[in-house]
Amino acid sequence: WRTRIRALIIGVVATLAFRALRPGVLGTILSLFVYANDDPSVQHRTDQYPMVQKYFMDRPWLGRGLGTFLPKQYILLDNEFLVTLISGGLLALAAFIMLFVGGYFVGRSIRHHGIDDSVRHLGQALAASLLAALIASGTFDAMSFPTFVGALFLLLGAVGALFRLRHVPDVSATDGDPRSPSDSLRPILCTTLAVRWDRLLQADVRGSSR
Numbered sequence: 001w002r003t004r005i006r007a008l009i010i011g012v013v014a015t016l017a018f019r020a021l022r023p024g025v026l027g028t029i030l031s032l033f034v035y036a037n038d039d040p041s042v043q044h045r046t047d048q049y050p051m052v053q054k055y056f057m058d059r060p061w062l063g064r065g066l067g068t069f070l071p072k073q074y075i076l077l078d079n080e081f082l083v084t085l086i087s088g089g090l091l092a093l094a095a096f097i098m099l100f101v102g103g104y105f106v107g108r109s110i111r112h113h114g115i116d117d118s119v120r121h122l123g124q125a126l127a128a129s130l131l132a133a134l135i136a137s138g139t140f141d142a143m144s145f146p147t148f149v150g151a152l153f154l155l156l157g158a159v160g161a162l163f164r165l166r167h168v169p170d171v172s173a174t175d176g177d178p179r180s181p182s183d184s185l186r187p188i189l190c191t192t193l194a195v196r197w198d199r200l201l202q203a204d205v206r207g208s209s210r
Contacts, residue, residue: 063089
C-alpha cells in the first residue's frame with residue numbers, strides 16, 4: 001500500500017505541475033473523450049460501420065483473406081480489430097485478441113509467482129505493455145506498421161522467456177550468489193530491443209520514402 005500511495009501522490013503532483021506548465025492541454029485531452037461525438041475523426045470512423053458490417057456479413061467466419069483488404073482498393077480503417085474481422089473473420093479476430101490476452105495473463109502469473117520482486121515487477125510491466133498494445137490496436141491499423149508488429153512479438157517473446165525462468169535462480173560461477181532471472185535477462189532484452197527497434201525504424205523510413 002505504501003508504494004501505491006506514493007505513486008498516487010506522485011501522479012497528483014505531476015498532473016498539477018503539467019497543468020501549470022502547459023495550461024489547457026489537459027482540458028484538450030479531456031475534451032477528446034467528453035465531446036467525442038462531435039469530433040470529426042470519430043464521426044468519420046463511425047460512418048464506416050455500415051460498410052464494415054456489409055463486408056463482415058459476406059464472409060463472417062474466415063473473412064475475405066488476410067492481407068487483401070487494402071486501403072487503396074477499399075477504405076482506410078483506423079481500427080485493427082475491424083481490419084482483422086473483415087480480412088480473417090471471427091476466427092482471425094479471436095486469434096488476434098488471444099495473442100495479447102495470453103501474453104497478459106502469463107505476465108500476471110509471473111507477477112504473482114515470480115521468484116523475487118524484480119521478476120514480479122518485470123512480469124507486471126510486460127503484462128501492462130501488452131494490455132496497452134491491445135487497447136491501442138482499436139485506434140489504428142496496428143498490424144500495418146512494422147514497428148508495432150516487431151515490438152509486439154518482442155514483448156511476447158520476453159514474457160515467454162521470463163515465464164520459463166521465473167522460478168530458476170541464476171547462480172554465479174564466481175561467488176555462488178543467487179541472482180534473479182531478470183538480472184540475466186535484462187542486458188539481453190535491452191540489447192535485442194535496441195537492435196530490433198533500430199531496424200524497424202529504418203524499415204519505416206524506407207517505406208515512407210517510397
